Amino acid sequence: MTTTDTALPSTARMGLSRGWVEILQFFRDRTAVIFSFLFPALLLLLFGTIFADDYDHPGLSAARVFSASMIAYGIVATAFITMGVGIATDREDGTLKRLRGTPVTATAYFLGKLIMVAVLTAAEVVVLLGVGVLFFDLPLPTDAGRWFTFGWLFVLSVIACGLLGIAASALVRSARTAGAVLNVPVVALQFLSGVFIHPITQLPGWMITVASIFPVKWMAQGFRSVFLPDSAVVYEAGGAWEHGRIAVVLLAWCVIGSVLCLLTFRWTNTRDK
Amino acid sequence: MTAIEVTSLRKTYGSRPAVAGIDLSVPHGEVFALLGPNGAGKTTTVEILEGHRQRDSGDVRVLGQDPATGGRAWRARIGIVLQSAADAADLTVAETVRHIAGFYPRPRSAAEVIELVGLSDKARTKVRALSGGQRRRLDVALGIVGRPEVVFLDEPTTGFDPQARRQFWQLVRALAAEGTTILLTTHYLDEAEALADRLAVIAAGTLVAEGTPATLGGRAGAGATVEWAGPNGRESEQTTDPAALIARLTAAGADLTSLTVTRPSLEDTYLTLIGEQR
Numbered sequence: 001m002t003t004t005d006t007a008l009p010s011t012a013r014m015g016l017s018r019g020w021v022e023i024l025q026f027f028r029d030r031t032a033v034i035f036s037f038l039f040p041a042l043l044l045l046l047f048g049t050i051f052a053d054d055y056d057h058p059g060l061s062a063a064r065v066f067s068a069s070m071i072a073y074g075i076v077a078t079a080f081i082t083m084g085v086g087i088a089t090d091r092e093d094g095t096l097k098r099l100r101g102t103p104v105t106a107t108a109y110f111l112g113k114l115i116m117v118a119v120l121t122a123a124e125v126v127v128l129l130g131v132g133v134l135f136f137d138l139p140l141p142t143d144a145g146r147w148f149t150f151g152w153l154f155v156l157s158v159i160a161c162g163l164l165g166i167a168a169s170a171l172v173r174s175a176r177t178a179g180a181v182l183n184v185p186v187v188a189l190q191f192l193s194g195v196f197i198h199p200i201t202q203l204p205g206w207m208i209t210v211a212s213i214f215p216v217k218w219m220a221q222g223f224r225s226v227f228l229p230d231s232a233v234v235y236e237a238g239g240a241w242e243h244g245r246i247a248v249v250l251l252a253w254c255v256i257g258s259v260l261c262l263l264t265f266r267w268t269n270t271r272d273k
Numbered sequence: 274m275t276a277i278e279v280t281s282l283r284k285t286y287g288s289r290p291a292v293a294g295i296d297l298s299v300p301h302g303e304v305f306a307l308l309g310p311n312g313a314g315k316t317t318t319v320e321i322l323e324g325h326r327q328r329d330s331g332d333v334r335v336l337g338q339d340p341a342t343g344g345r346a347w348r349a350r351i352g353i354v355l356q357s358a359a360d361a362a363d364l365t366v367a368e369t370v371r372h373i374a375g376f377y378p379r380p381r382s383a384a385e386v387i388e389l390v391g392l393s394d395k396a397r398t399k400v401r402a403l404s405g406g407q408r409r410r411l412d413v414a415l416g417i418v419g420r421p422e423v424v425f426l427d428e429p430t431t432g433f434d435p436q437a438r439r440q441f442w443q444l445v446r447a448l449a450a451e452g453t454t455i456l457l458t459t460h461y462l463d464e465a466e467a468l469a470d471r472l473a474v475i476a477a478g479t480l481v482a483e484g485t486p487a488t489l490g491g492r493a494g495a496g497a498t499v500e501w502a503g504p505n506g507r508e509s510e511q512t513t514d515p516a517a518l519i520a521r522l523t524a525a526g527a528d529l530t531s532l533t534v535t536r537p538s539l540e541d542t543y544l545t546l547i548g549e550q551r
Contacts, residue, residue, distance in 0.1 A: 008349060009375060017372055029363055094359055098358055103377060
């Protein structure tokens, strides 16, 4: 019998196929859709309504600041938590074992996860922007430069958070507790990073320093630079939008995330050659 | 040419030896059953052959490859039927089969495989809505969709009702008829007897017997028990030559209307074999 003369499917093709079934499965699980997907939008509605108008600044309201900053939370919640919980679940329900018994590559598996997380996060951002625009008069930028910033910010944020989610899944023992465990660092970082507390300069200096190590502070700052008037920059910790620094920090976390994935995820060892 | 070759395989968990030196050889196209009680080392052995588990020592070759280093091309030639997977719950049967088929260089068509495992009327059903038996048949479909040369079936019919088991056996026979090498583990004697060309009994990590269902553990040469109605109730006698005994009884004018001749069943042989090890 001839079996090896036919080419094995490419990692890109298998990754797309993984991405497609991941998306199908996510949206068919209504509990997941409601809790992980609509929760950030609910938080934005609550925060935006409670802290209605306490900015003495033209073109700025607390609700608008929340609308911009909460995009960072939406990305972390979706990319980091959905990724971490998803892999813990795959380990438990046999998905990973099943795939490991087929000629699929580990890279295709992760590619599928990243595709799913990217699509989900994009949808999440659309929902959050929708809430911001409809309820809190958040103006959408009209110049291409701001959308360009939004673009690279979104891509780097999703990749960094997704990779860190993969790495974090190694720390989670069971799928049942994964959501709770992964939410602790996420929620803590939202407070430290000036997403839930505005402006960030209200926080003690050491907190801002700690937050500056992690990606969330920079993501929130970046999204504020996209959606808030330029004059709002006075409320930032550094008194500047610091796009260059944001890009460097997020890129650094992409690299750290990749290294952690390779170190912590056992499946990668013998399969991808 | 052998499909599976195992020499002095060992695997220890902590201080407990799960597999304590196993030798196996399965030629191409054979249905080989590994029989043994729970905890005997069946699953560990199969998982090492599948490449899911690392061995401590010994040599293992599946289709000429060491499973520990088998690459994608090797994986495309083997099929693994998982024991207790609950994945893909939100996909339909057809979606799941098509998806897995996409990882192989020359898969069977999804419809063909679904038909083969008898799930055609469930093709559009969500996997979570399948019964236990249907779920296992889907697992088989996923294990064979890549046209494997060797299929591993680890306790495939645990929890099946009798009818589902019969249907499953038909499926295994159909695969075997296509020339697929099948390694089956089971703790059902009748399953091994119905399906296997050869079988081995494993107990406490070692093989205690190997043979065909008819000859296992010296079953063919074992004596038969002849029973008949004597003047003072049932009488019985052990003999290696039942024909001669019956001829003698006939000559003596014994009442043979309720005569029975029994050989030790596979179950008797099996229980003796694993009993010796305990």
